Amino acid sequence: MRLHKIDRFTLDEVEKPKPQGNEILIRVEACGICGSDIPRVYELGTRVYPVTLGHEFSGVVCEVGNNDDKMLIGKKAAVFPIIPCMKCKSCQTGNYAECENYQYLGSRNDGGFAEYCLIPNKWHLVLSNDPEVSTDDLSLVEPATVAQHAIRKAGLTAGEKIVIIGAGPIGIMAARWAKIFGASEVALLEIDNAKISFAKECGLAVYNINDVDYIEKIINKLERVDVVIEGTGTSSGMNTAIELCRVFGKIVLMGNPHRDTVINLNNHSLILRKELNLIGIWNSYYAELPFNEWKYTVRQMDLGKLKVHDLITHRVSLDNLKQLFDKIYGKKIMICKAIYSASLNV
Ligand SMILES: [Zn+2]
Numbered sequence: 001m002r003l004h005k006i007d008r009f010t011l012d013e014v015e016k017p018k019p020q021g022n023e024i025l026i027r028v029e030a031c032g033i034c035g036s037d038i039p040r041v042y043e044l045g046t047r048v049y050p051v052t053l054g055h056e057f058s059g060v061v062c063e064v065g066n067n068d069d070k071m072l073i074g075k076k077a078a079v080f081p082i083i084p085c086m087k088c089k090s091c092q093t094g095n096y097a098e099c100e101n102y103q104y105l106g107s108r109n110d111g112g113f114a115e116y117c118l119i120p121n122k123w124h125l126v127l128s129n130d131p132e133v134s135t136d137d138l139s140l141v142e143p144a145t146v147a148q149h150a151i152r153k154a155g156l157t158a159g160e161k162i163v164i165i166g167a168g169p170i171g172i173m174a175a176r177w178a179k180i181f182g183a184s185e186v187a188l189l190e191i192d193n194a195k196i197s198f199a200k201e202c203g204l205a206v207y208n209i210n211d212v213d214y215i216e217k218i219i220n221k222l223e224r225v226d227v228v229i230e231g232t233g234t235s236s237g238m239n240t241a242i243e244l245c246r247v248f249g250k251i252v253l254m255g256n257p258h259r260d261t262v263i264n265l266n267n268h269s270l271i272l273r274k275e276l277n278l279i280g281i282w283n284s285y286y287a288e289l290p291f292n293e294w295k296y297t298v299r300q301m302d303l304g305k306l307k308v309h310d311l312i313t314h315r316v317s318l319d320n321l322k323q324l325f326d327k328i329y330g331k332k333i334m335i336c337k338a339i340y341s342a343s344l345n346v
């Protein structure tokens with residue numbers, strides 16, 4: 001599925017790539033539709049055309065360019081989509097998410113909405129050791145790792161209480177990570193009724209931002225909120241985070257802002273009075289130092305500790321992908337996570 005220009009996203013027949021040197025060819029098994037893919041197709045476009053979209057994907061290694069990599073054939077993996085320049089200061093210190101000149105599988109290079117994808121080298125593969133793990137689930141490793149990064153950067157420790165604003169797939173996964181990291185109370189806040197019911201069905205405590213007394217309700221139940229993850233990128237999310245957070249508490253800014261954020265005067269003052277810690281995050285850590293969060297996500301999935309399967313509400317083949325994009329863009333359906341699953345291709 002290639003983007004040729006804004007709003008021209010088509011299923012094209014192209015030649016199967018042949019890996020050379022360090023390159024690796026994977027048979028794509030599943031690829032998630034990211035929130036960023038929708039504006040990419042209909043409003044923003046990309047820098048390079050035509051390009052196969054899809055950056056949240058998993059696959060099985062089917063061909064290698066280099067004999068040394070032969071043992072990878074048949075292995076299941078999630079794919080790290082950033083292709084860092086490896087030259088800038090960020091890359092030299094292993095902070096690939098901050099690379100000043102990166103390439104990206106699925107926006108600047110061909111990605112996962114395809115039968116096959118050419119990966120620059122084995123460094124991008126995060127192998128699963130569990131033959132049972134579903135490749136559909138492995139396509140959620142990227143957003144699951146962003147959620148993990150938010151919790152890790154919050155420095156959440158055992159016994160702390162956390163509120164996550166926004167109950168989309170990343171918010172729900174952040175709630176699950178918070179439990180794995182030892183939070184004693186986890187609550188979500190959401191405005192959309194369908195998302196509220198979905199998150200409740202996932203077994204989570206969810207509060208409705210439309211309730212006039214939602215802050216009171218949360219404080220009554222939790223007593224204090226040590227950490228807030230702001231996952232909406234909105235003014236109301238930001239102000240709520242400041243109001244909820246305890247003195248010396250931590251707010252992680254995870255949601256991409258959509259328009260100018262307005263923090264009201266009283267809340268601006270509260271940031272100072274409470275000595276709040278505001279922490280911005282961007283993607284996740286892939287280097288071994290300080291910690292390879294991608295490997296940890298796959299390990300937790302392999303062990304069955306991080307569950308994501310129930311978050312996949314929609315699965316389609318390549319043939320039906322454009323239709324699904326249209327429905328999501330037109331807000332005709334409510335999704336948690338929608339993916340392309342190669343098992344549905346005919
Ligand atoms: Zn994404």
Ligand SMILES: [Zn+2]
Pocket residue numbers: 084085086087088089090091092098099100101102
């Ligand atoms: Zn770089």
